[in-house]
Amino acid sequence: MKTKIIHVNFKDENKPVLSTEVEDKKSRPQEICRHHGVTINEQYRQVTCKQCNCVVDAFDVLLSRAKDAEHVVREIGDLMDKRAELRKSVDELLKAEKNTKARLRSARTDLLFTENKMAQLKGEVG
Known part of the structure; x- marks a missing residue:
């Protein structure tokens, strides 16, 4: 049995060419960084992360702060x-404590009356 192999030869002009190149790619720590602390340069209108020194999109920082603020407001409401x-x-506990103290006083008074009556019946008290 004979195998049939088809060879395709591309000419250099037909190779796909990428017209865009990415320079200064972010390092792994810069990709992981959450950019919690930022520095704002008013003159160049640039936002830079304090931890990884990466230039951060200002809208992303604003959106992150807005979401954090919403979370804080929700937490305050819950609290x-x-x-x-x-x-x-x-x-309710203070009311229950007050009622319990009143019942305890009443029970002590009833106990004293009962003890006094018992003593009277035995002839100990005149």
């Missing part, structure tokens, strides 16, 4: 709701 719940719970 305020939790504070209200805890205050309500504390108020």
Whole structure:
């Protein structure tokens, strides 16, 4: 059995040519960096990361800060709701404590009356 192999020869002019080149590619640490701290150069209108010294897109920084602010506002709202719940719970506990103390005083008074009556029946108290 004979194998049939087809050879394709490209001429140099038919090779795909990339008209765009990427220079100064980001290093691995620059790609990983979250750019939390930035420096803003007013004169050149440039935003640079303090950690990796990479030039950062200003819109990306603004969007990141806006999302962080939204998260903080949500957290504050959640904490305020939790504070209200805890205050309500504390108020209920204080009310229960007050009622318990009143019942304890009433029980002590009843106990003293009962002990006094028992003593009277035994003839100890006049």
